[in-house]
Amino acid sequence: MGSTSRRAPPAPASKPADDPAPQPQSAPPPQPQSAPPAAAETLDAIAARKLRALDGRRLRRHLIVTERRGAAAARRNGRDLISFSCNDYLGLAHHPAVVEAAIEATRRYGAGAGASRLVTGNHPLYEELERRLADLKGAEAAVVFGSGYLANTGTIAALVGAQDLILTDELSHSCIAAGAALSRARVLAFRHNDAEAAGGLLERYRGEHRHCLIVTEGVFSMDGDLAPLPELARLAARHAAWLMTDDAHALGVVGGGRGSKHAHGETIDVPLQMGTLSKAVGAYGGYVCASTKVAEWLRNRARTLVYSTGLPPGVVAAASAALRLIDARPELATEPVRRAALFVDTLVDRLRPMTPERSGAALPRSVRSAIVPLVVGSAERALTLAEALERRGFLVVAIRPPTVPSGTARLRFAFSAEHDEDDVLRLAEAVAQCLTSRGAVG
Numbered sequence: 001m002g003s004t005s006r007r008a009p010p011a012p013a014s015k016p017a018d019d020p021a022p023q024p025q026s027a028p029p030p031q032p033q034s035a036p037p038a039a040a041e042t043l044d045a046i047a048a049r050k051l052r053a054l055d056g057r058r059l060r061r062h063l064i065v066t067e068r069r070g071a072a073a074a075r076r077n078g079r080d081l082i083s084f085s086c087n088d089y090l091g092l093a094h095h096p097a098v099v100e101a102a103i104e105a106t107r108r109y110g111a112g113a114g115a116s117r118l119v120t121g122n123h124p125l126y127e128e129l130e131r132r133l134a135d136l137k138g139a140e141a142a143v144v145f146g147s148g149y150l151a152n153t154g155t156i157a158a159l160v161g162a163q164d165l166i167l168t169d170e171l172s173h174s175c176i177a178a179g180a181a182l183s184r185a186r187v188l189a190f191r192h193n194d195a196e197a198a199g200g201l202l203e204r205y206r207g208e209h210r211h212c213l214i215v216t217e218g219v220f221s222m223d224g225d226l227a228p229l230p231e232l233a234r235l236a237a238r239h240a241a242w243l244m245t246d247d248a249h250a251l252g253v254v255g256g257g258r259g260s261k262h263a264h265g266e267t268i269d270v271p272l273q274m275g276t277l278s279k280a281v282g283a284y285g286g287y288v289c290a291s292t293k294v295a296e297w298l299r300n301r302a303r304t305l306v307y308s309t310g311l312p313p314g315v316v317a318a319a320s321a322a323l324r325l326i327d328a329r330p331e332l333a334t335e336p337v338r339r340a341a342l343f344v345d346t347l348v349d350r351l352r353p354m355t356p357e358r359s360g361a362a363l364p365r366s367v368r369s370a371i372v373p374l375v376v377g378s379a380e381r382a383l384t385l386a387e388a389l390e391r392r393g394f395l396v397v398a399i400r401p402p403t404v405p406s407g408t409a410r411l412r413f414a415f416s417a418e419h420d421e422d423d424v425l426r427l428a429e430a431v432a433q434c435l436t437s438r439g440a441v442g
């Protein structure tokens with residue numbers, strides 16, 4: 001395809017009025033004094049200064065080579081560890097049927113897609129994947145994107161524009177915020193999981209805008225709690241707004257594996273269900289489930305689909321194989337949540353009569369997903385605890401700002417159907433020891 005693969009022919013050369021994408025501006029004519037200021041800091045100096053600032057606040061990140069041997073096993077720095085840091089909630093990334101599907105499709109169709117889906121990258125495997133996603137989520141149609149991040153940014157920016165309003169939970173994922181910023185809509189955040197606060201904002205501001213999108217995570221990635229979808233859906237209906245869920249951590253785990261729309265014991269109208277194929281599905285890619293018409297709109301207007309190369313065929317085949325397993329074995333979805341609850345119950349029991357709070361840490365009161373946060377406050381303390389657990393053979397990642405609000409650094413435990421119950425019990429014991437022995441956590 002040469003250079004044509006970098007441009008998507010279906011997109012019109014001149015942008016239609018309903019396409020809000022910013023266009024590159026031509027450079028202004030050169031000014032008489034265009035030399036840089038003499039004392040301009042070099043790029044390297046800026047990078048070094050910013051990295052030092054991160055070091056000083058214990059907020060610098062490092063990429064650490066980690067070999068994954070399954071959902072629950074990892075090898076890092078020459079040591080085998082039991083991992084509680086992976087979103088492969090059902091252990092499907094290493095499932096023989098999933099791996100085999102990837103190999104077979106790669107042999108047949110090649111390693112890469114070669115172009116955008118709208119050019120020649122729409123290989124035959126997408127049809128099955130999108131059908132399976134739509135059926136599982138109870139939607140008319142699905143659109144698969146290159147990743148969850150691309151699904152959120154592309155969808156939000158395609159659906160709303162400068163005259164519109166976006167209401168989002170204050171803890172929503174970074175790619176929801178990125179999509180909202182790209183859309184140029186007015187963006188208002190409501191207090192975490194507070195439907196009443198969202199209702200107040202709608203009363204006050206909805207009338208000033210053409211369309212309104214309410215977007216939240218179905219299961220919160222760093223807190224593990226569920227959004228109040230029945231209340232948000234009622235608000236959406238009352239205020240003529242569209243409700244969108246990000247089910248990245250819900251698919252395969254809650255609602256019998258079908259996601260957050262199905263996890264509240266009542267029928268909820270969620271016209272836009274976004275998610276990822278990279279967590280419980282064990283592969284890679286993102287999707288949005290919607291009506292047939294909205295899906296077609298996204299295929300035409302979501303820039304991250306139109307102007308980005310399609311997924312590798314092996315990845316699409318792997319995702320379909322994993323969805324087949326999720327569909328055939330709905331009981332699998334209960335396994336990660338059962339282990340998460342076992343961990344919390346055991347830890348609370350082990351710490352008695354002390355509460356987790358008295359040990360300087362907070363655990364969720366109820367467990368409804370595969371994610372358990374142990375909020376410890378400072379980045380320093382979270383890192384020290386993670387290091388202490390690693391010495392005991394457990395890989396648990398410290399989550400620090402800006403991923404979570406300042407003062408709420410935490411350990412984030414992710415449970416998988418692959419975890420041995422004995423390992424969950426040993427983890428609870430190790431965490432209890434770290435929290436109670438001053439020496440272990442500093």
Ligand SMILES: Cc1ncc(COP(=O)(O)O)c(C=O)c1O
Pocket residue numbers: 147148149150152173175217221246248249276277278285286
């Ligand atoms: C809530 C949420 N949304 C979206 C994403 C992005 O998905 P992906 O990793 O497929 O880009 C993530 C992944 O980290 C996530 O946690």
